[in-house]
Amino acid sequence: MMQAGELRSVRVVNDRQIPGRQTQTMQQMHRGVPVEGGSVTLQRTGSTTVSVFGTLFNSISIDVTPAIDPIDAARIIEKAANASIPFGASPTLVVFPSPVGTFALTYKATVAYAITYYVDALTGDVVRVVDEKNYDTGLGTGTLGEPKKMATTLIGGTYRTKDTLRPAGISTYDTGGSSAALDRLVNNNSATDSDLASNATNTWSNAYVVDAHSNTGLTYDYFFRQHNWSGLDGSNRPLSDIVHSGNELRNNAAFISPPFGPDKNGVMVYGRTSGGAPVTSMDVAAHELMHGVTFFSLSNRTGSGFTNIVYTVVGPTSFVFNGTTFPCNNTVLVDSQGIRRPFLCTSSGQYILGASHGGALNEALSDVFGTSVEFFYQAPGSGPLKADYQMGEDITGFGPNRSLSDPASLTFNHDSGTRPYPDHLRKMMNYALLVTGGTATNPTTVSFSPIGFSDGTFVFFLNNGPDGGGVHLNSTLFSHAFYLAIEGGRNATSGVSVSGVGPANRAQIEKVFFRAITQLMPNNPNLQTAASVVIQAAVDLYGAASPATQAVTQAMTAVGLR
């Protein structure tokens, strides 16, 4: 077809991800006239074709001699559109395929507001009008009264939260508090346009919807602008949000990984606080979307997200609770089903403690980019709608719930009081492991018990549970390193001081952490390995002697990960 002149090369683009590869787009031609919608894209290495995708039309036999000239076609189009064709442009001849397999020689031109007209070049009849613009930008009011731009779509006379401006597309669904709707959207991959949040006009006052939809969009923009990363997987996999005011997500928000979600691409779900405030602030939305980025970047490189490996340390031989000593070898825990579970002990009778490092790292990276998105859009400071190193602080009656700048300034609850979040590996929470399969001497499976230890201190999580091995509680020691690498300062536990790159260079550290997770991180790191990956990312981007590399190296040392 190429030699016969039926395909014309339109563009050759170098593959950004695989060196040496190119993609070439070819336009189908019929007797020198482009065939509308007829094109193929080839992926090739040198002269070897790797793949070909696209659509070509067969059996086109029409004559390509027009009966009317472009000036007459322009007049017909402008009269039909009551609008001008762009200055300098004139209608162009294209072969237009119909749905029933016939072809027409047409003139094509786009007039104001991106409406394209096709005029039969033989009869002068307008054969097709395509409104290329199906989006709209509305105005919303966020939770704190701030104005937000809403990328929406007018569907059947109703505005819906379907963002088609961003290349990935963002759909925000509203369950209306229905548990059944939440279940259907998350678990049954079943969604229609009617599940999207809607409004009669394009002025939105439902702050719950406004914040979820617009903050997801702004986070998408941040990743694109700061990291040249498009959507969840870098290749514009579609994004979905669900706002759900029911009880399932009270005081919480989550990214639920594929294959769940309305289109099996995972979904970000936002709940409300006990006081009714939407858990949809910018840092929370960015946090959840970053979970998606973490999942897909790891999955695409390694085959899975963070694996559930439990890294262990050796604990004491016993602990004392309410005046009673509990030695590892003679203590069992009765679970909710009444089953007696022994603890995992060393041969010398010490408790074996564990934590989910991958989980903590996952949460830490989401906090890192939750705050990064804030700094990208908001002025630094304290108070509402100011960029800071705290998470969830803009949610009324809720936050802040974690601090990257001073983790220990915030505490978490346990059953004997409160405890500061860790800012150093030494203060990491580790949990006594229960034998849940096999025997105490030959275990096949283990799980986290609510018996925790931190810095030699016993902490009992009877009601709150072990947080999946401390995924949230332990995240701060890693995310604190991010803060130190930018702002500098002294770690309160180690006393190690860090020369940060300074707020003006914060983008460097953001890029370092982003490269670490999206390009280098294995799916099974402990926190020390993750620290080394971050330092390697800094070396890759800025060199071993760069201030950025020095800053992250010092920061990881300061938090005990080196």
Add this chain to the structure above:
Amino acid sequence: MTFVNRKICRSIAMLVMSAAVTTPAAAQSYSQRRIEISGNVGAQTGASKFTQSHSFTFNAETETLTVDHDVKTTLGFNAGGAVRLVSQLWAGVQFAMAEMKPSASITAVIPHPLVFNASRTVEGSMNDVRHNEQNVHVDVMYALPLHAVDVRVMGGPTFFTVKQDLVTSVAINESYPFDTATFASATTKQLSESAVGFNAGVDISRALSSHVGIGGLIRYSRGDVKFNDQATGPQTIKAGGVEAGGGVRFRF
């Protein structure tokens, strides 16, 4: 000025010059007639360039549209009649019509679809922006017989009726992340409005016979025409301009 219009002007100049150097026998009776019907063809230029400004809500912010409309010299004609009131004082009415299609330069400041305070400025131009005037000049004329020609100085109100293409919006080429945009096209709407202004000019004619003469006319007219349409916002444009032409005179 186009080739055609240069020819017209040159013809008018020659007409006036020839009228000044010849003296036909019938001139006296021609000058004393009481009623005149005249018609002229010539050139008319727009009164002045004008700037159209319009603001409206787009992408949840304010889009501003500024259009600099050019003027163009075009072919115009007029026809009318006059009555001698007293010896040198005439009163007359003339209907004049001209249509020009000058270009317009367009500047639009278009809000970003996703981000506040990140508007894009696009510039473009548009040809053949229609400006049509149908004017009625009501004049008092003072006649100054000068050798073999009649010279009349005139002035009075003009009733302007203007049809004007005004730009209502622009379409742009843009793609994500929408930080830049380029002009694609503009949409216009034709509005029609009337206003009262003034005119002043000189008419010179020379008799060819006792009832028929030829003449030339130079006139300046001016009026502010105010449009107020939702699609374009309130706009005031200047109507009239310089009109120069020549034609025939019939006197009775």
